[in-house]
């Protein structure tokens with residue numbers, strides 16, 4: 001979710017500063033035709049006859065029109081820029097209002113959802129007595145849906161925090177092999193049930209990066225979760241390799257693949273491509289990309305329709321990054 005540069009306080013370019021820069025630039029731009037004009041007048045055509053009679057009038061009129069054109073052009077451009085700045089500020093306000101609204105709603109949803117999922121779990125565990133088959137089915141359905149809502153609310157809150165620059169990142173040494181093992185472990189049962197294989201190709205030497213273990217795990221959980229979700233046969237492969245001053249993790253699957261024209265789109269919020277038969281909010285990948293970028297890394301995908309997908313995460317080796325990861329209080 002890369003944000004466009006904005007003409008506003010906070011982006012470092014305020015409208016007033018922008019206009020003073022515009023005035024200077026326009027002034028400088030006007031110097032060039034002025035110098036050419038003076039050059040032609042004094043060096044090339046400096047004969048008294050040029051300024052006499054009709055020639056003089058034409059020349060004067062040409063200068064006046066050129067000057068008026070310059071002033072009118074300047075006014076027009078200034079007017080267009082003013083409108084753009086105004087519209088930009090308005091859009092930014094609307095965007096902030098929308099983000100605040102989504103964040104507030106998600107906050108309000110969180111507590112009741114926790115109560116509902118807790119109550120449903122208790123019911124399913126038989127804490128309030130044995131359930132009949134029908135009751136068990138109904139409770140299981142409510143459990144599934146309430147957990148899905150909880151995940152969506154969590155994603156919305158993550159998006160809001162990231163956009164507000166309020167993600168708290170712990171800085172610690174993370175051994176990627178451990179992290180990938182632990183993440184793969186989370187999926188082993190599910191993959192077995194689905195009849196999918198999981199291959200881990202990890203080098204012996206510890207691959208250490210500096211970052212927030214939980215947030216990095218969230219990234220790989222999303223990638224493996226998607227791979228497991230979209231792959232119907234075959235399997236997943238997680239490969240870790242050193243690449244110069246960085247480590248590269250590849251999560252590959254034998255799923256349906258993604259059309260080349262959709263490869264960038266899947267990293268935009270709420271974008272879902274393909275059949276969309278699977279559950280999902282379209283927020284997992286944008287969050288994962290932002291989290292990787294907060295670690296000064298890169299996340300991208302390579303795929304062809306019908307040929308599986310490969311997602312890559314590139315993270316700098318510990319000690320190769322100036323300034324560490326941003327650590328902003330929530």
Ligand code: ADP
Pocket residue numbers: 222226227230253255256257258266271272273274279280281282283284285286309
């Ligand atoms: P979600 O999976 O919740 O819909 P994501 O942001 O994680 O949201 O993914 C966005 C979209 O990218 C998915 O809906 C799917 O269309 C596509 N996608 C992501 N990972 C894969 C994959 N491994 N194979 C095929 N399509 C994928």
